[in-house]
Amino acid sequence: MPLTDAPEKLSLFRLEDWSAQQLAQIEQALNCWVAVAADASAAATQSVGLASLSQAMRYAVLDGGKRLRPLLVLAACEAVNGNSHAGLRAACAVELIHAYSLVHDDMPCMDNDVLRRGKPTVHVKFGEAQALLAGDALQALAFEFLTPDDAQPDVFDVAIQARLCRMLAQAAGHQGMAGGQAIDLASVGLRLTAVQLHEMHRLKTGALLQASVMMGASCGAASLPVQAALRDYGEAVGLAFQVVDDILDATADSATLGKTAGKDAAQDKPTFVSLMGLAASRSYAQELLARALASLDTVQACGLDNTAALRALADMLVNRHH
Protein backbone atom coordinates (compact mmCIF):
# COMPACT_ATOMS: atom_id res chain seq x y z
CA MET A 1 0.00 0.00 0.00
CA PRO A 2 2.63 2.56 -0.94
CA LEU A 3 0.16 5.32 -1.76
CA THR A 4 -1.80 5.24 1.47
CA ASP A 5 1.45 5.01 3.44
CA ALA A 6 2.82 8.15 1.86
CA PRO A 7 1.14 10.88 3.94
CA GLU A 8 2.31 9.25 7.13
CA LYS A 9 5.87 8.93 5.80
CA LEU A 10 5.83 12.57 4.76
CA SER A 11 4.69 13.73 8.16
CA LEU A 12 7.64 11.91 9.73
CA PHE A 13 10.11 13.42 7.29
CA ARG A 14 11.88 16.56 8.47
CA LEU A 15 13.53 18.50 5.64
CA GLU A 16 15.82 20.35 8.06
CA ASP A 17 17.31 17.10 9.34
CA TRP A 18 17.65 15.55 5.91
CA SER A 19 19.15 18.72 4.41
CA ALA A 20 21.62 19.15 7.27
CA GLN A 21 22.90 15.63 6.70
CA GLN A 22 23.17 16.06 2.92
CA LEU A 23 24.68 19.53 3.18
CA ALA A 24 27.38 18.24 5.50
CA GLN A 25 28.62 15.80 2.86
CA ILE A 26 28.21 18.28 -0.01
CA GLU A 27 30.22 20.97 1.77
CA GLN A 28 32.87 18.50 2.81
CA ALA A 29 33.21 17.15 -0.72
CA LEU A 30 33.37 20.58 -2.34
CA ASN A 31 35.84 21.82 0.25
CA CYS A 32 38.02 18.77 -0.20
CA TRP A 33 37.83 18.40 -4.00
CA VAL A 34 38.14 22.03 -5.03
CA ALA A 35 40.91 22.52 -2.51
CA VAL A 36 43.06 19.48 -2.99
CA ALA A 37 43.24 19.73 -6.74
CA ALA A 38 44.12 23.40 -6.73
CA ASP A 39 46.56 23.28 -3.83
CA ALA A 40 48.42 20.28 -5.18
CA SER A 41 49.25 21.96 -8.45
CA ALA A 42 49.99 25.31 -6.82
CA ALA A 43 52.50 23.64 -4.52
CA ALA A 44 54.13 21.78 -7.38
CA THR A 45 54.79 24.93 -9.34
CA GLN A 46 55.14 27.36 -6.45
CA SER A 47 53.28 29.71 -8.70
CA VAL A 48 51.47 32.78 -7.48
CA GLY A 49 49.17 32.61 -10.51
CA LEU A 50 47.88 29.14 -9.75
CA ALA A 51 47.43 29.91 -6.07
CA SER A 52 45.29 32.92 -6.80
CA LEU A 53 43.23 31.04 -9.39
CA SER A 54 42.62 28.38 -6.78
CA GLN A 55 41.59 31.00 -4.22
CA ALA A 56 39.16 32.59 -6.66
CA MET A 57 37.64 29.17 -7.42
CA ARG A 58 37.21 28.37 -3.73
CA TYR A 59 35.79 31.81 -3.03
CA ALA A 60 33.22 31.30 -5.77
CA VAL A 61 32.17 27.83 -4.63
CA LEU A 62 32.52 27.81 -0.84
CA ASP A 63 30.36 30.83 -0.27
CA GLY A 64 27.40 29.61 1.73
CA GLY A 65 25.00 29.10 -1.17
CA LYS A 66 21.72 27.31 -0.51
CA ARG A 67 22.94 24.28 -2.50
CA LEU A 68 19.47 23.77 -3.90
CA ARG A 69 20.72 21.99 -7.03
CA PRO A 70 22.93 19.48 -5.18
CA LEU A 71 20.03 18.76 -2.79
CA LEU A 72 17.78 18.03 -5.78
CA VAL A 73 20.43 15.67 -7.20
CA LEU A 74 20.74 13.77 -3.92
CA ALA A 75 16.97 13.65 -3.36
CA ALA A 76 16.41 12.24 -6.85
CA CYS A 77 19.28 9.78 -6.43
CA GLU A 78 17.70 8.64 -3.17
CA ALA A 79 14.28 8.29 -4.80
CA VAL A 80 15.64 5.80 -7.35
CA ASN A 81 18.04 4.09 -4.91
CA GLY A 82 20.92 5.29 -7.08
CA ASN A 83 24.68 4.91 -6.62
CA SER A 84 25.59 7.27 -3.80
CA HIS A 85 29.16 7.91 -5.06
CA ALA A 86 27.77 9.00 -8.41
CA GLY A 87 25.09 11.06 -6.66
CA LEU A 88 27.57 13.02 -4.56
CA ARG A 89 29.86 13.74 -7.52
CA ALA A 90 26.89 14.75 -9.68
CA ALA A 91 25.62 17.02 -6.90
CA CYS A 92 28.98 18.78 -6.64
CA ALA A 93 29.40 19.02 -10.42
CA VAL A 94 26.03 20.73 -10.83
CA GLU A 95 26.95 23.19 -8.09
CA LEU A 96 30.26 24.00 -9.84
CA ILE A 97 28.36 24.85 -13.03
CA HIS A 98 25.96 27.02 -11.04
CA ALA A 99 28.87 28.73 -9.26
CA TYR A 100 30.75 29.43 -12.50
CA SER A 101 27.61 30.90 -14.07
CA LEU A 102 27.22 33.32 -11.16
CA VAL A 103 30.87 34.42 -11.45
CA HIS A 104 30.54 35.16 -15.16
CA ASP A 105 27.03 36.62 -14.78
CA ASP A 106 28.25 39.14 -12.20
CA MET A 107 31.04 40.46 -14.44
CA PRO A 108 30.91 44.07 -15.70
CA CYS A 109 30.07 43.04 -19.28
CA MET A 110 27.04 41.07 -18.00
CA ASP A 111 25.04 42.15 -14.91
CA ASN A 112 27.88 44.16 -13.35
CA ASP A 113 27.05 43.10 -9.80
CA VAL A 114 29.42 44.02 -6.99
CA LEU A 115 27.75 42.07 -4.19
CA ARG A 116 26.63 38.46 -3.92
CA ARG A 117 25.32 37.00 -0.68
CA GLY A 118 26.60 40.09 1.10
CA LYS A 119 30.20 39.65 -0.11
CA PRO A 120 32.15 41.32 -2.95
CA THR A 121 31.71 39.39 -6.20
CA VAL A 122 34.65 37.40 -7.56
CA HIS A 123 35.76 40.00 -10.11
CA VAL A 124 35.63 42.76 -7.47
CA LYS A 125 37.77 40.70 -5.13
CA PHE A 126 40.19 39.04 -7.62
CA GLY A 127 39.95 41.15 -10.77
CA GLU A 128 38.10 40.49 -14.00
CA ALA A 129 40.73 38.31 -15.64
CA GLN A 130 40.87 35.94 -12.64
CA ALA A 131 37.06 35.85 -12.49
CA LEU A 132 36.89 34.88 -16.15
CA LEU A 133 39.50 32.13 -15.69
CA ALA A 134 38.02 30.90 -12.41
CA GLY A 135 34.62 30.48 -14.10
CA ASP A 136 36.21 28.66 -17.02
CA ALA A 137 38.17 26.37 -14.70
CA LEU A 138 35.09 25.62 -12.58
CA GLN A 139 33.20 24.46 -15.66
CA ALA A 140 36.05 22.11 -16.60
CA LEU A 141 36.28 20.89 -13.00
CA ALA A 142 32.59 19.92 -13.08
CA PHE A 143 33.31 17.38 -15.83
CA GLU A 144 36.42 16.20 -14.00
CA PHE A 145 34.23 15.49 -10.95
CA LEU A 146 31.94 13.33 -13.08
CA THR A 147 34.70 11.11 -14.43
CA PRO A 148 36.73 9.57 -11.58
CA ASP A 149 39.19 6.91 -12.72
CA ASP A 150 39.98 3.54 -11.18
CA ALA A 151 42.54 5.09 -8.86
CA GLN A 152 39.80 6.93 -6.99
CA PRO A 153 37.99 5.13 -4.18
CA ASP A 154 34.55 6.36 -5.26
CA VAL A 155 34.83 5.38 -8.93
CA PHE A 156 31.51 4.31 -10.48
CA ASP A 157 30.18 2.75 -13.71
CA VAL A 158 31.49 4.47 -16.87
CA ALA A 159 28.01 4.28 -18.41
CA ILE A 160 26.75 6.53 -15.59
CA GLN A 161 29.80 8.80 -16.00
CA ALA A 162 29.15 9.30 -19.70
CA ARG A 163 25.42 9.88 -19.14
CA LEU A 164 26.05 12.46 -16.43
CA CYS A 165 28.55 14.32 -18.64
CA ARG A 166 26.06 14.37 -21.52
CA MET A 167 23.20 15.68 -19.36
CA LEU A 168 25.32 18.33 -17.67
CA ALA A 169 26.85 19.54 -20.95
CA GLN A 170 23.43 19.85 -22.56
CA ALA A 171 21.95 21.68 -19.57
CA ALA A 172 24.89 24.10 -19.30
CA GLY A 173 25.39 24.90 -22.97
CA HIS A 174 23.73 26.79 -25.78
CA GLN A 175 20.52 24.75 -25.55
CA GLY A 176 20.45 25.25 -21.79
CA MET A 177 21.82 27.80 -19.35
CA ALA A 178 24.14 29.72 -21.70
CA GLY A 179 21.38 29.91 -24.32
CA GLY A 180 18.94 31.24 -21.72
CA GLN A 181 21.41 33.92 -20.72
CA ALA A 182 21.79 34.94 -24.36
CA ILE A 183 18.00 35.33 -24.63
CA ASP A 184 18.04 37.28 -21.36
CA LEU A 185 20.71 39.65 -22.75
CA ALA A 186 18.72 40.23 -25.90
CA SER A 187 15.40 40.73 -24.09
CA VAL A 188 16.23 43.69 -21.84
CA GLY A 189 13.72 46.45 -22.57
CA LEU A 190 11.61 44.18 -24.78
CA ARG A 191 8.07 43.07 -24.05
CA LEU A 192 8.21 39.26 -24.21
CA THR A 193 5.17 37.08 -24.77
CA ALA A 194 4.36 34.47 -22.14
CA VAL A 195 5.78 31.81 -24.48
CA GLN A 196 9.06 33.68 -24.89
CA LEU A 197 9.37 34.37 -21.15
CA HIS A 198 8.80 30.69 -20.39
CA GLU A 199 11.37 29.70 -23.01
CA MET A 200 13.96 32.06 -21.59
CA HIS A 201 13.56 30.69 -18.08
CA ARG A 202 13.25 27.10 -19.23
CA LEU A 203 16.78 27.50 -20.55
CA LYS A 204 18.32 30.03 -18.18
CA THR A 205 17.50 28.45 -14.82
CA GLY A 206 15.12 25.61 -15.60
CA ALA A 207 17.52 23.47 -17.61
CA LEU A 208 20.08 23.12 -14.81
CA LEU A 209 17.42 22.57 -12.12
CA GLN A 210 15.74 19.90 -14.24
CA ALA A 211 19.14 18.37 -15.04
CA SER A 212 19.85 18.20 -11.31
CA VAL A 213 16.79 15.98 -10.86
CA MET A 214 17.51 13.90 -13.97
CA MET A 215 21.19 13.47 -13.13
CA GLY A 216 20.22 12.22 -9.68
CA ALA A 217 17.79 9.82 -11.34
CA SER A 218 20.55 8.71 -13.74
CA CYS A 219 22.64 7.44 -10.85
CA GLY A 220 20.21 4.54 -10.64
CA ALA A 221 18.27 2.37 -13.05
CA ALA A 222 14.96 4.24 -13.21
CA SER A 223 12.27 2.82 -15.51
CA LEU A 224 11.05 4.96 -18.40
CA PRO A 225 7.79 5.99 -16.64
CA VAL A 226 9.77 7.02 -13.56
CA GLN A 227 12.21 8.99 -15.72
CA ALA A 228 9.30 10.74 -17.45
CA ALA A 229 7.63 11.60 -14.15
CA LEU A 230 10.85 12.95 -12.69
CA ARG A 231 11.41 14.98 -15.85
CA ASP A 232 7.97 16.57 -15.31
CA TYR A 233 8.78 17.17 -11.65
CA GLY A 234 12.07 18.84 -12.64
CA GLU A 235 10.38 21.02 -15.22
CA ALA A 236 7.67 22.18 -12.82
CA VAL A 237 10.15 22.82 -10.03
CA GLY A 238 12.55 24.66 -12.37
CA LEU A 239 9.81 26.96 -13.59
CA ALA A 240 8.33 27.49 -10.12
CA PHE A 241 11.76 28.52 -8.86
CA GLN A 242 11.88 31.38 -11.36
CA VAL A 243 8.28 32.47 -10.77
CA VAL A 244 8.96 32.66 -7.02
CA ASP A 245 12.24 34.51 -7.72
CA ASP A 246 10.33 37.12 -9.67
CA ILE A 247 7.71 37.42 -6.90
CA LEU A 248 10.42 37.87 -4.25
CA ASP A 249 12.30 40.39 -6.39
CA ALA A 250 9.13 42.47 -6.55
CA THR A 251 8.05 42.11 -2.92
CA ALA A 252 10.96 41.40 -0.54
CA ASP A 253 13.63 43.84 0.63
CA SER A 254 17.34 43.51 -0.19
CA ALA A 255 18.32 42.51 3.35
CA THR A 256 15.97 39.51 3.30
CA LEU A 257 17.06 38.49 -0.19
CA GLY A 258 20.80 39.00 0.38
CA LYS A 259 20.93 40.68 -3.02
CA THR A 260 19.57 43.84 -4.58
CA ALA A 261 15.74 43.70 -4.63
CA GLY A 262 13.67 45.32 -7.38
CA LYS A 263 16.57 44.90 -9.82
CA ASP A 264 14.53 43.38 -12.62
CA ALA A 265 12.06 46.25 -12.69
CA ALA A 266 14.89 48.78 -12.42
CA GLN A 267 16.67 47.15 -15.38
CA ASP A 268 13.40 46.88 -17.28
CA LYS A 269 13.73 43.08 -17.49
CA PRO A 270 10.59 41.11 -18.30
CA THR A 271 9.41 38.96 -15.36
CA PHE A 272 6.41 36.79 -14.53
CA VAL A 273 5.18 39.54 -12.23
CA SER A 274 5.42 42.21 -14.92
CA LEU A 275 3.73 39.89 -17.40
CA MET A 276 0.87 38.40 -15.35
CA GLY A 277 0.73 40.48 -12.14
CA LEU A 278 1.50 39.48 -8.54
CA ALA A 279 -1.65 37.57 -7.62
CA ALA A 280 -1.64 35.48 -10.78
CA SER A 281 2.10 34.77 -10.36
CA ARG A 282 1.41 33.49 -6.83
CA SER A 283 -1.30 31.11 -7.92
CA TYR A 284 0.82 30.00 -10.87
CA ALA A 285 3.60 29.04 -8.45
CA GLN A 286 1.15 26.97 -6.37
CA GLU A 287 -0.17 25.34 -9.52
CA LEU A 288 3.38 24.34 -10.49
CA LEU A 289 3.94 22.94 -7.00
CA ALA A 290 0.81 20.82 -7.36
CA ARG A 291 2.08 19.58 -10.72
CA ALA A 292 5.45 18.65 -9.22
CA LEU A 293 3.80 16.73 -6.38
CA ALA A 294 1.45 14.94 -8.77
CA SER A 295 4.49 13.74 -10.75
CA LEU A 296 5.87 12.24 -7.57
CA ASP A 297 2.59 10.37 -7.06
CA THR A 298 3.36 8.70 -10.39
CA VAL A 299 6.86 7.83 -9.18
CA GLN A 300 5.36 6.26 -6.06
CA ALA A 301 2.79 4.40 -8.11
CA CYS A 302 5.80 2.78 -9.86
CA GLY A 303 6.81 1.33 -6.50
CA LEU A 304 9.38 3.90 -5.41
CA ASP A 305 8.18 5.38 -2.12
CA ASN A 306 11.28 7.30 -1.13
CA THR A 307 10.14 10.65 -2.52
CA ALA A 308 9.76 12.56 0.73
CA ALA A 309 12.86 14.71 0.16
CA LEU A 310 11.78 15.62 -3.38
CA ARG A 311 8.32 16.56 -2.05
CA ALA A 312 9.68 18.68 0.76
CA LEU A 313 12.20 20.43 -1.52
CA ALA A 314 9.48 21.41 -3.99
CA ASP A 315 7.36 22.75 -1.17
CA MET A 316 10.27 24.69 0.37
CA LEU A 317 11.26 26.11 -2.99
CA VAL A 318 7.79 27.49 -3.75
CA ASN A 319 6.96 28.70 -0.25
CA ARG A 320 10.38 30.24 0.58
CA HIS A 321 10.77 33.87 1.60
CA HIS A 322 14.28 34.48 0.21
Place this chain on the structure above:
Amino acid sequence: MPLTDAPEKLSLFRLEDWSAQQLAQIEQALNCWVAVAADASAAATQSVGLASLSQAMRYAVLDGGKRLRPLLVLAACEAVNGNSHAGLRAACAVELIHAYSLVHDDMPCMDNDVLRRGKPTVHVKFGEAQALLAGDALQALAFEFLTPDDAQPDVFDVAIQARLCRMLAQAAGHQGMAGGQAIDLASVGLRLTAVQLHEMHRLKTGALLQASVMMGASCGAASLPVQAALRDYGEAVGLAFQVVDDILDATADSATLGKTAGKDAAQDKPTFVSLMGLAASRSYAQELLARALASLDTVQACGLDNTAALRALADMLVNRHH
Protein backbone atom coordinates in the same frame (compact mmCIF):
# COMPACT_ATOMS: atom_id res chain seq x y z
CA MET B 1 61.07 -5.41 -40.07
CA PRO B 2 58.96 -2.45 -39.06
CA LEU B 3 61.89 -0.23 -38.13
CA THR B 4 63.82 -0.57 -41.40
CA ASP B 5 60.61 -0.11 -43.33
CA ALA B 6 59.88 3.18 -41.62
CA PRO B 7 62.04 5.61 -43.66
CA GLU B 8 60.58 4.30 -46.89
CA LYS B 9 57.02 4.62 -45.55
CA LEU B 10 57.77 8.13 -44.42
CA SER B 11 59.10 9.13 -47.80
CA LEU B 12 55.87 7.92 -49.42
CA PHE B 13 53.72 9.80 -46.94
CA ARG B 14 52.64 13.28 -48.01
CA LEU B 15 51.40 15.41 -45.10
CA GLU B 16 49.53 17.77 -47.46
CA ASP B 17 47.42 14.92 -48.85
CA TRP B 18 46.77 13.36 -45.45
CA SER B 19 45.93 16.73 -43.87
CA ALA B 20 43.62 17.73 -46.70
CA GLN B 21 41.65 14.54 -46.23
CA GLN B 22 41.44 14.89 -42.44
CA LEU B 23 40.68 18.61 -42.57
CA ALA B 24 37.78 17.96 -44.94
CA GLN B 25 36.06 15.75 -42.38
CA ILE B 26 36.96 18.00 -39.43
CA GLU B 27 35.54 21.10 -41.12
CA GLN B 28 32.45 19.25 -42.23
CA ALA B 29 31.82 17.87 -38.76
CA LEU B 30 32.37 21.22 -37.03
CA ASN B 31 30.21 23.02 -39.56
CA CYS B 32 27.45 20.47 -39.20
CA TRP B 33 27.54 19.95 -35.42
CA VAL B 34 27.98 23.53 -34.26
CA ALA B 35 25.38 24.66 -36.79
CA VAL B 36 22.66 22.10 -36.41
CA ALA B 37 22.52 22.24 -32.65
CA ALA B 38 22.38 26.01 -32.54
CA ASP B 39 19.97 26.47 -35.43
CA ALA B 40 17.55 23.86 -34.18
CA SER B 41 17.06 25.57 -30.86
CA ALA B 42 17.01 29.07 -32.37
CA ALA B 43 14.23 28.03 -34.72
CA ALA B 44 12.23 26.45 -31.92
CA THR B 45 12.23 29.60 -29.83
CA GLN B 46 12.38 32.14 -32.63
CA SER B 47 14.70 33.98 -30.34
CA VAL B 48 17.07 36.65 -31.46
CA GLY B 49 19.29 35.95 -28.43
CA LEU B 50 19.86 32.31 -29.30
CA ALA B 51 20.48 33.07 -32.95
CA SER B 52 23.17 35.58 -32.14
CA LEU B 53 24.80 33.24 -29.61
CA SER B 54 24.88 30.60 -32.31
CA GLN B 55 26.42 33.03 -34.79
CA ALA B 56 29.11 34.01 -32.30
CA MET B 57 29.91 30.34 -31.64
CA ARG B 58 30.18 29.58 -35.35
CA TYR B 59 32.27 32.68 -35.96
CA ALA B 60 34.68 31.58 -33.24
CA VAL B 61 35.02 28.01 -34.49
CA LEU B 62 34.68 28.17 -38.28
CA ASP B 63 37.40 30.72 -38.77
CA GLY B 64 40.05 28.99 -40.81
CA GLY B 65 42.28 27.91 -37.95
CA LYS B 66 45.13 25.51 -38.66
CA ARG B 67 43.33 22.71 -36.76
CA LEU B 68 46.62 21.48 -35.40
CA ARG B 69 45.02 19.89 -32.32
CA PRO B 70 42.35 17.94 -34.25
CA LEU B 71 45.05 16.71 -36.64
CA LEU B 72 47.09 15.45 -33.69
CA VAL B 73 44.02 13.63 -32.34
CA LEU B 74 43.35 11.95 -35.67
CA ALA B 75 47.01 11.08 -36.25
CA ALA B 76 47.26 9.47 -32.81
CA CYS B 77 43.95 7.67 -33.30
CA GLU B 78 45.27 6.33 -36.61
CA ALA B 79 48.54 5.24 -34.99
CA VAL B 80 46.69 3.00 -32.51
CA ASN B 81 44.01 1.88 -35.00
CA GLY B 82 41.42 3.58 -32.80
CA ASN B 83 37.68 3.98 -33.25
CA SER B 84 37.27 6.58 -35.99
CA HIS B 85 33.91 7.89 -34.71
CA ALA B 86 35.47 8.56 -31.33
CA GLY B 87 38.52 10.08 -33.02
CA LEU B 88 36.51 12.57 -35.05
CA ARG B 89 34.40 13.65 -32.06
CA ALA B 90 37.50 13.98 -29.87
CA ALA B 91 39.21 16.02 -32.60
CA CYS B 92 36.29 18.44 -32.78
CA ALA B 93 35.90 18.64 -28.99
CA VAL B 94 39.55 19.62 -28.54
CA GLU B 95 39.16 22.30 -31.20
CA LEU B 96 36.09 23.70 -29.42
CA ILE B 97 38.11 24.05 -26.22
CA HIS B 98 40.90 25.74 -28.14
CA ALA B 99 38.41 28.07 -29.86
CA TYR B 100 36.69 29.04 -26.59
CA SER B 101 40.07 29.78 -24.99
CA LEU B 102 40.94 32.18 -27.83
CA VAL B 103 37.60 33.98 -27.48
CA HIS B 104 38.07 34.52 -23.75
CA ASP B 105 41.79 35.26 -24.10
CA ASP B 106 41.11 38.04 -26.60
CA MET B 107 38.65 39.84 -24.31
CA PRO B 108 39.49 43.29 -22.93
CA CYS B 109 40.09 42.01 -19.39
CA MET B 110 42.66 39.52 -20.74
CA ASP B 111 44.86 40.27 -23.79
CA ASN B 112 42.48 42.85 -25.29
CA ASP B 113 43.11 41.76 -28.87
CA VAL B 114 40.96 43.23 -31.63
CA LEU B 115 42.22 41.07 -34.51
CA ARG B 116 42.59 37.32 -34.89
CA ARG B 117 43.58 35.72 -38.20
CA GLY B 118 42.96 39.07 -39.87
CA LYS B 119 39.35 39.33 -38.64
CA PRO B 120 37.77 41.25 -35.76
CA THR B 121 37.80 39.17 -32.57
CA VAL B 122 34.50 37.78 -31.26
CA HIS B 123 33.94 40.47 -28.62
CA VAL B 124 34.63 43.22 -31.18
CA LYS B 125 32.12 41.71 -33.57
CA PHE B 126 29.43 40.50 -31.13
CA GLY B 127 30.07 42.43 -27.92
CA GLU B 128 31.74 41.31 -24.71
CA ALA B 129 28.71 39.65 -23.13
CA GLN B 130 28.11 37.46 -26.20
CA ALA B 131 31.81 36.61 -26.38
CA LEU B 132 31.77 35.51 -22.75
CA LEU B 133 28.66 33.36 -23.29
CA ALA B 134 29.87 31.95 -26.61
CA GLY B 135 33.11 30.81 -24.95
CA ASP B 136 31.18 29.26 -22.08
CA ALA B 137 28.80 27.49 -24.46
CA LEU B 138 31.67 26.18 -26.61
CA GLN B 139 33.27 24.58 -23.57
CA ALA B 140 30.01 22.82 -22.71
CA LEU B 141 29.54 21.78 -26.33
CA ALA B 142 32.95 20.07 -26.31
CA PHE B 143 31.73 17.66 -23.63
CA GLU B 144 28.45 17.18 -25.49
CA PHE B 145 30.46 16.15 -28.57
CA LEU B 146 32.26 13.50 -26.51
CA THR B 147 29.09 11.84 -25.22
CA PRO B 148 26.80 10.84 -28.11
CA ASP B 149 23.86 8.70 -27.05
CA ASP B 150 22.40 5.61 -28.69
CA ALA B 151 20.21 7.72 -30.96
CA GLN B 152 23.28 9.03 -32.77
CA PRO B 153 24.70 6.97 -35.65
CA ASP B 154 28.31 7.46 -34.54
CA VAL B 155 27.83 6.43 -30.91
CA PHE B 156 30.84 4.67 -29.39
CA ASP B 157 31.82 2.78 -26.23
CA VAL B 158 30.89 4.63 -23.01
CA ALA B 159 34.25 3.69 -21.49
CA ILE B 160 35.95 5.72 -24.23
CA GLN B 161 33.43 8.55 -23.75
CA ALA B 162 34.15 8.79 -20.02
CA ARG B 163 37.92 8.60 -20.58
CA LEU B 164 37.84 11.35 -23.21
CA CYS B 165 35.77 13.61 -20.94
CA ARG B 166 38.19 13.07 -18.06
CA MET B 167 41.27 13.84 -20.18
CA LEU B 168 39.74 16.91 -21.78
CA ALA B 169 38.47 18.31 -18.46
CA GLN B 170 41.88 17.87 -16.86
CA ALA B 171 43.71 19.46 -19.79
CA ALA B 172 41.33 22.42 -19.98
CA GLY B 173 40.99 23.21 -16.29
CA HIS B 174 43.00 24.63 -13.43
CA GLN B 175 45.71 21.99 -13.74
CA GLY B 176 45.91 22.58 -17.47
CA MET B 177 45.08 25.43 -19.82
CA ALA B 178 43.19 27.70 -17.40
CA GLY B 179 45.93 27.24 -14.80
CA GLY B 180 48.59 28.13 -17.36
CA GLN B 181 46.73 31.29 -18.27
CA ALA B 182 46.56 32.25 -14.61
CA ILE B 183 50.34 31.87 -14.33
CA ASP B 184 50.71 33.88 -17.54
CA LEU B 185 48.58 36.69 -16.08
CA ALA B 186 50.63 36.77 -12.91
CA SER B 187 53.98 36.64 -14.73
CA VAL B 188 53.78 39.79 -16.88
CA GLY B 189 56.81 41.94 -16.09
CA LEU B 190 58.39 39.22 -13.93
CA ARG B 191 61.62 37.43 -14.72
CA LEU B 192 60.73 33.73 -14.66
CA THR B 193 63.25 30.97 -14.18
CA ALA B 194 63.53 28.32 -16.90
CA VAL B 195 61.60 25.94 -14.64
CA GLN B 196 58.76 28.43 -14.16
CA LEU B 197 58.60 29.27 -17.87
CA HIS B 198 58.40 25.57 -18.74
CA GLU B 199 55.69 25.05 -16.14
CA MET B 200 53.63 27.94 -17.49
CA HIS B 201 53.76 26.62 -21.04
CA ARG B 202 53.34 23.00 -20.01
CA LEU B 203 49.95 24.06 -18.65
CA LYS B 204 48.95 26.94 -20.93
CA THR B 205 49.45 25.33 -24.34
CA GLY B 206 51.22 22.03 -23.67
CA ALA B 207 48.42 20.37 -21.71
CA LEU B 208 45.85 20.62 -24.51
CA LEU B 209 48.35 19.62 -27.22
CA GLN B 210 49.45 16.62 -25.18
CA ALA B 211 45.81 15.79 -24.43
CA SER B 212 45.09 15.86 -28.16
CA VAL B 213 47.63 13.09 -28.68
CA MET B 214 46.50 11.11 -25.64
CA MET B 215 42.80 11.45 -26.49
CA GLY B 216 43.52 10.14 -29.98
CA ALA B 217 45.39 7.25 -28.40
CA SER B 218 42.46 6.65 -26.02
CA CYS B 219 40.18 5.92 -28.96
CA GLY B 220 41.97 2.58 -29.27
CA ALA B 221 43.41 -0.01 -26.92
CA ALA B 222 47.04 1.16 -26.72
CA SER B 223 49.36 -0.85 -24.47
CA LEU B 224 50.99 0.89 -21.51
CA PRO B 225 54.39 1.30 -23.26
CA VAL B 226 52.67 2.82 -26.30
CA GLN B 227 50.69 5.17 -24.07
CA ALA B 228 53.87 6.23 -22.29
CA ALA B 229 55.71 6.84 -25.57
CA LEU B 230 52.82 8.87 -26.97
CA ARG B 231 52.68 10.87 -23.74
CA ASP B 232 56.38 11.72 -24.25
CA TYR B 233 55.72 12.60 -27.88
CA GLY B 234 52.84 14.87 -26.84
CA GLU B 235 54.91 16.58 -24.19
CA ALA B 236 57.81 17.24 -26.57
CA VAL B 237 55.52 18.46 -29.33
CA GLY B 238 53.55 20.68 -26.94
CA LEU B 239 56.69 22.34 -25.65
CA ALA B 240 58.27 22.66 -29.10
CA PHE B 241 55.13 24.40 -30.32
CA GLN B 242 55.58 27.15 -27.74
CA VAL B 243 59.33 27.51 -28.30
CA VAL B 244 58.71 27.95 -32.03
CA ASP B 245 55.87 30.40 -31.29
CA ASP B 246 58.28 32.51 -29.25
CA ILE B 247 60.92 32.37 -32.04
CA LEU B 248 58.37 33.45 -34.65
CA ASP B 249 57.01 36.23 -32.44
CA ALA B 250 60.56 37.61 -32.21
CA THR B 251 61.55 37.16 -35.89
CA ALA B 252 58.57 37.11 -38.28
CA ASP B 253 56.46 40.08 -39.37
CA SER B 254 52.76 40.50 -38.56
CA ALA B 255 51.62 39.83 -42.13
CA THR B 256 53.29 36.40 -42.17
CA LEU B 257 52.00 35.52 -38.70
CA GLY B 258 48.46 36.79 -39.25
CA LYS B 259 48.65 38.39 -35.81
CA THR B 260 50.64 41.15 -34.14
CA ALA B 261 54.36 40.22 -34.09
CA GLY B 262 56.69 41.30 -31.32
CA LYS B 263 53.77 41.41 -28.87
CA ASP B 264 55.44 39.42 -26.13
CA ALA B 265 58.44 41.71 -25.96
CA ALA B 266 56.20 44.79 -26.14
CA GLN B 267 54.10 43.45 -23.24
CA ASP B 268 57.23 42.45 -21.34
CA LYS B 269 56.14 38.81 -21.25
CA PRO B 270 58.78 36.22 -20.50
CA THR B 271 59.53 33.96 -23.51
CA PHE B 272 62.02 31.24 -24.40
CA VAL B 273 63.81 33.76 -26.63
CA SER B 274 64.09 36.35 -23.86
CA LEU B 275 65.27 33.65 -21.46
CA MET B 276 67.76 31.67 -23.57
CA GLY B 277 68.35 33.77 -26.71
CA LEU B 278 67.40 33.06 -30.32
CA ALA B 279 70.11 30.56 -31.31
CA ALA B 280 69.65 28.43 -28.21
CA SER B 281 65.86 28.52 -28.66
CA ARG B 282 66.27 27.23 -32.21
CA SER B 283 68.45 24.32 -31.22
CA TYR B 284 66.13 23.58 -28.29
CA ALA B 285 63.22 23.28 -30.73
CA GLN B 286 65.20 20.82 -32.87
CA GLU B 287 66.15 18.85 -29.78
CA LEU B 288 62.47 18.56 -28.83
CA LEU B 289 61.65 17.41 -32.36
CA ALA B 290 64.29 14.70 -32.08
CA ARG B 291 62.76 13.64 -28.74
CA ALA B 292 59.29 13.46 -30.28
CA LEU B 293 60.53 11.33 -33.18
CA ALA B 294 62.44 9.02 -30.86
CA SER B 295 59.22 8.41 -28.90
CA LEU B 296 57.58 7.32 -32.13
CA ASP B 297 60.41 4.83 -32.69
CA THR B 298 59.30 3.26 -29.42
CA VAL B 299 55.70 3.16 -30.65
CA GLN B 300 56.87 1.40 -33.81
CA ALA B 301 59.00 -1.01 -31.84
CA CYS B 302 55.71 -2.04 -30.13
CA GLY B 303 54.44 -3.15 -33.53
CA LEU B 304 52.44 -0.07 -34.53
CA ASP B 305 53.93 1.23 -37.77
CA ASN B 306 51.29 3.78 -38.69
CA THR B 307 53.09 6.78 -37.21
CA ALA B 308 53.86 8.69 -40.41
CA ALA B 309 51.26 11.40 -39.75
CA LEU B 310 52.50 11.95 -36.19
CA ARG B 311 56.09 12.21 -37.50
CA ALA B 312 55.19 14.65 -40.24
CA LEU B 313 53.07 16.80 -37.91
CA ALA B 314 55.92 17.13 -35.42
CA ASP B 315 58.28 18.10 -38.21
CA MET B 316 55.84 20.64 -39.67
CA LEU B 317 55.14 22.12 -36.27
CA VAL B 318 58.81 22.75 -35.48
CA ASN B 319 59.88 23.88 -38.95
CA ARG B 320 56.86 26.10 -39.71
CA HIS B 321 57.23 29.77 -40.62
CA HIS B 322 53.91 31.06 -39.21
